[in-house]
Amino acid sequence: MSHGDGDHERYAHYVQKDKIMASALDGTPVVALCGKVWVPGRDPKKYPVCPMCKEIYESMGAGGDKDKGGKDGKK
Numbered sequence: 401m402s403h404g405d406g407d408h409e410r411y412a413h414y415v416q417k418d419k420i421m422a423s424a425l426d427g428t429p430v431v432a433l434c435g436k437v438w439v440p441g442r443d444p445k446k447y448p449v450c451p452m453c454k455e456i457y458e459s460m461g462a463g464g465d466k467d468k469g470g471k472d473g474k475k
């Protein structure tokens with residue numbers, strides 16, 4: 401059963417961790433950063449990271465902790 405639009409099945413998408421936990425419990429789909437509705441039931445480490453999710457994740461500042469002052473160097 402192939403639906404053509406199966407790219408999201410081949411990538412590991414970034415999803416909020418608590419949502420992954422909830423999904424793991426009841427199998428409900430989650431919305432990834434890239435907007436894909438995705439069920440992260442399988443081992444995400446087997447898949448390459450979704451390029452779109454990665455880009456969004458990195459643009460958010462790799463965790464959203466901007467106070468660390470990573471890229472811009474020193475304070």
Ligand SMILES: [Zn+2]
Nearest residue numbers: 413434450453
């Ligand atoms: Zn994605």
